[in-house]
Amino acid sequence: MPHPLDSFFAPASIALIGASRDHEKIPGRLLSMLRKNEYPGKIYPVNPNYADIDGLACYGSIGDIGAPIDLAVIIIPARAVLSALEQCAAAGVKNAVIISSGFAEEGGDSAAMQDAIAALARRTGMRISGPNAEGFFSQVQHVAATFSPAVDVKPGVVPLVATKKRIGIVAQSGGIGFAYYHRARALGIAVSYVVSAGNESDLGAGEFLDYMVQDSSTEVILLFIEGIRDVDKFLVAARRAAEMKKPVIVTKVGRSGAGQRAAASHTASMAGWSAAYDAVFAKYGFIVSNDLDEALTIAAVLASNPLPKGDRVAVVTVSGGAGIWGADTVALQGLQVPELSEEVQVGIKQLMPSYGTARNPIDVTAQGVTSGGLQKSVDVLAASDEVDAILVVLSLSSEVRRPFKEEELTPVLSAQHKPVVFYSYTVPSDFARRELAKSGVVVLSGLTHVGVAMRRLVDFAKFSLPKPLDANPAAGTRPFCTSEIGGPVRGRQQVVAPRRRHCNAG
Structure with missing residues (x-):
């Protein structure tokens, strides 16, 4: 069954807004990474300062292209982003990734710009990832919509691939998300997707998790989260993963006071109440790991073995x-x-x-x-x-x-x-x-990580989703309320309210 994010992760055409000829800078590396990874679709550089870039015609604006665009990757100064998005919406662009930084993570007027982006997404229906994102990599479809050096392709180097099963990676830190990918590649673990969620003005970790859960090419999921904003969607995806018995390995940071302060300034995330997150993870059988190498070891064991x-x-x-x-x-x-x-x-x-x-x-x-x-x-x-x-x-x-x-x-x-x-x-x-x-x-x-991984494998094999306490169909399927993994959401930013839950935990 088609998923709403199919055209995001497998776009037939990509516009690079802010493209550059300089491969040493991020705008230039975006085009280079797409080509090195053999992206099969059409690429449209957009920059009024160039007539062409690397043999491709360059357009003054997104509206000048005159062809359907599935994805726009935006890397221009923060104050020009909203106008570019308006032009994308007018041109019928389906999805956008905003690499540009300088939004809610800075507060003040910059946060207001992010609120305007969220409002545009709601008004137009265009799906937006970021701002302050590192993009994504769809390995199956050869879409390297990122500047991360982790996806660079070295001439003559044959990739190490040991597993038929693939892992999908969703991270609220681009650096850590692509670190997972880099280390997975070194071990020979096949990867389906890596996505950096950024500030989540529109698309959040919950929707990305939902995509990985339903995706047939993804058999193990790695999550790196600071705080969940799209709570309802996250919980629906978590339940679906548990029902399908698809393993989800999660690292939750921002548990300490210092970590919460850093999370707030990093992606405008509020880290939330650790106990509530842990309750959600336990309910849905998530495998919790607080170490990068340990998480990859667990993923490796799951991707190469039966339960x-x-x-x-x-x-x-x-x-x-x-x-x-x-x-x-x-x-x-x-x-x-x-x-x-x-x-x-x-x-x-x-x-x-x-x-x-x-x-x-x-x-x-x-x-x-x-x-x-x-x-x-x-x-x-x-x-x-x-x-x-x-x-x-x-x-x-x-x-x-x-x-x-x-x-x-x-x-x-x-x-x-x-x-x-x-x-x-x-x-x-x-x-x-x-x-x-x-x-x-x-x-x-x-060896220590191996021991933990084998223990987690046994635990996951025994896990089954608890039956709801309230079997009344009218009660709906939502098992947790927002207060369980953070407080109410103001705009797109979660407001932490560490209080006990008062809703049905079924």
């Missing part, structure tokens, strides 16, 4: 000490590391030298890599009903040696019987990452 049926973990290693460390890590997260049955141990002992151990953690020793014992042990555990997940702990520093054969590992992982998570206690080489990526493996290098 487990229980909390029993087998640890397989080529180093006794590293295996003990891995077992301790998952056990400290409340997961079980059960001793395997005699029958399973006997089978595994045949795959390792006499000085190995098969009890769990399973140490096949370094010899197990060359003898095939490591792979065969994973095969046995994948088929066993004694464990629900496997943690493989090994060294992947070699630039030439493969610990697994692709033709043997791929069928086991593709069968998706249970999660198999790979942790390298040495710095993984690019060779190892790329070789294992062929089998769908994301190599992880933070």
Whole structure:
């Protein structure tokens, strides 16, 4: 079913208002990023100071183009933005991204300019992202409507891709949103969308979340939020994600007094009452993470594995000490590391030298890599009903040696019987990452984060949306009222009122 934001994330034509020939400056980088990422649609630079830019005809105004425009990307001085938007609306432009800063985050007259933008969006129906946004990247559609260097394309560099499942990223900080993307790309996690919400004069995190939830190419969602303004839309999207069992990993900042002050000046956001946000996250099964690398590790595990049926973990290693460390890590997260049955141990002992151990953690020793014992042990555990997940702990520093054969590992992982998570206690080489990526493996290098990720995977597998306390259909579907994640909204800016809720929590 079509979504109202389809023409935003997959525009057939883009106008760059304020385009420049200087690729070292933001207006020039916008055109460069679109072209480097092979945007397939039409691009119309708009700047009265140029007749052409990089081989494209340049127009004096949006009205001069005379063709349908799905998206306008605006990077001009703040006081000229409203007039440009009026011209966009008159020309029938469907969507706009305002990169320009200097609005509600500054207060005073600048905030009034943002209020005028919000009023224009309501009056005309044009959907507007920003101002003070870093744009967005639709990787599937090759739309790099951003100046972020994270989406730059280096000639001759083949991207690392380990997962078939893609993650979508919604952030109220452009820098952090594209940091998620940058780190995801380094791990080999495929991405569907990255969107920077900016000041949210019109489009907010709730609507962007809703788009990711219904999008078939997005299977895991990462959120970075300071405060929610479009509360109703956010709650509807959250419930839909829970009903679809689509995982949402969320980082909520602005919990401290200092963080709330910074959030207010950053994107004119008021950070809200942490306890209320936490209640909403818990109700809808959001996975809360307060660390960037941890959040990406959780996303990597979700994007490369099925959900487990229980909390029993087998640890397989080529180093006794590293295996003990891995077992301790998952056990400290409340997961079980059960001793395997005699029958399973006997089978595994045949795959390792006499000085190995098969009890769990399973140490096949370094010899197990060359003898095939490591792979065969994973095969046995994948088929066993004694464990629900496997943690493989090994060294992947070699630039030439493969610990697994692709033709043997791929069928086991593709069968998706249970999660198999790979942790390298040495710095993984690019060779190892790329070789294992062929089998769908994301190599992880933070053991504590791995332990947390496996715990969250178990928790999410067990989560189910609570039934409403009030089953009366007339009560509607809205489970929380605005006071639960902030106060009333004045204009487009949320006003914090840390009070208890007085509405039905169903």
